[in-house]
Amino acid sequence: MVNSITTHTGIVAPIDRVNVDTDMIIPKQFLKSIKRTGFGQNLFDELRYLDVGYPEQNCSSRPLNMKFPLNQERYEHASILLTRKNFGCGSSREHAPWALEDYGFKVLIAPSFADIFYNNCFKNGILPITLVDSEVEFLFEKLYSTENFSLCIDLVNQSVKSNFGEEFEFKFIIDSFYKDCLIQGLDEIDLTLKDREAIKKFEKQREKICPWIFGAIK
């Protein structure tokens, strides 16, 4: 079951760089886990800590890189991540959204996201919002000049709004399919299995056309 989102208000943290790849989000040594949870403490591990992390370690006594935003007090309770273009590029590891979600991020804002990562976010209850460059730039400026900068996200009306102070509102575009999935927190497998008969019918047809695809691997 996926967590549903309709509206969300939260503190914004910056990752001010382009092309943040999934290996930066969760380095490969943590991919050795066979579980889905517990990745939050290793989110951005190489940027966040000064030593090298390893799986299932107690991270509370590791030396922190205090230059990294997530280690700074003002971003401590951040749940919205503001970043630059092509976020989530590289390997298709779903551990990336798992780590972001486990850490507490619900919304990501960037000018663009990598395809597979974008897809994976929705499957794990994270809302990736694409805004145009100038809007993202504006938010970065606001974020740096405002203490406890927070935003209101309204998925139903597809808008990003100021939470206090100067008023602004940016509309974003999102696919209705993704939107519904997040709002309703749907289990996709159940949804697909409602079409069980259609799949079976298709499969029979396919077996007629390409018999070599069936029964080959035993």
Added chain:
Amino acid sequence: MAGQTLYDKLWSEHLVKNRDDGSSLLYIDRHILHEVTSPQAFEGLRLAKRKPWRTDTNIATTDHNISTDINERKGGVSGIPDKTSQIQVKTLNDNCTLFGIREFQMNDPGQGIVHVMGPELGATMPGMTVVCGDSHTATHGAIGCLAHGIGTSEVEHVLATQCLITKKMKNMRILVDGELAFGVTPKDVILSIIGHIGTAGGTGYAIEFAGQVFEEMSIEGRMTVCNMAIEAGARVGMVAVDDKTIEYCSNREFGPNKSQIDYAIKSWRNLRSDKDAIFDKEVTLSADDMEPQVTWGTSPEMVCSVTDKIPNPKSFESVDRQKSYDSALKYMNLRPGILMTEISIDKVFIGSCTNSRIEDLREAAEVVKGRQVASSIKQALVVPGSQMVKSQAEREGLDKIFKRSGLEWREPGCSMCLAMNSDKLNPGEHCASTSNRNFEGRQGNGGRTHLMSPSMAAAAAIFGRIADVRQITQGNQ
């Protein structure tokens, strides 16, 4: 009505239905699993008390975590030095047994890197939809199928329903005409393309590689190109079916049998874009001026010819670009303006799903034959992509050539491509690598990757620095 692209054809042949919410249900013909992205999917199945929809469509192998060291490999699963890796490999073995899925375990003759093993066993065939929880699944598109990477939730979804919920991508064609000059390989072609369109150039598109260069390229070469479609931002890379594809795909273990093959070939012949098909985006490049390529930065688009100097970040207009180029150079500990051939190399890695097929190994062996690895090189690995590649190479005596020249001959696996096993770079080391990603830390914490072709990596091993392979091989001719 305009004709259909190859992608349009593959899409419509597998479309179960378009759903009201704008997504589509696509039927999946082949699903490949490996140890890293599958455990949570199997766990999901178990928790929901679901069974795989079909078992004869799935095929599994283990590649990412395993040791490539000959002695460690002999110890089986318990010979893997890292305990967590052992657990992951064992979990795959257990899950495949439990769910009745055919797996090629670590030391089985069919084992290999997922994207080397699939086409080689005939588990992936033209006209299929192929998915795997791995972004380099695009590789399989080289034989005219629709192949792309999926996430772990989708692995679970495909296991349970044999379908993928997805949306149709846009069509892009990359046309490369002309003749490749001596010493310029498929890896150089794809690196040039990425240098040209950037790592997000293909985002949202299914790319078809077309034109004289790909027509003349071997199937192995096409796999190298399609493999890195993802580094150009696209989930899918494809090449149309031709005689070479048909020859490659006939007589493979899991392919059509004798009574099916004629019919199969007939249907494969249609797997090409119609002449009047319309692409949403077209990029045209000329092969004539392509040179051997090497990356200098931390993204595959930070690439130039081996004869070039490292560019000055200030020479680019966009501030974003200046910033990221600056930080890449800092990470790589390199200065703008120095010649690529001045960069010293500490380690050499010839392998990965991009460049570990028999042709790649032949290409590298040709360069090192009768020469010695430079004394400054700390380690030079040659890692065949699969057991089948390994035995073929040994039949041809390539292993002996490598060993005589001072390179290590290893067991098949992902090896130093991603540092999940013991093959790693140490902080600060520069590596001449035939893999596909030069991200920070990809080959080991603090490691510095230079992507290049197998022959260029072999030349780097001989010179102890980045070197223009054409200077060596010209003499061989």
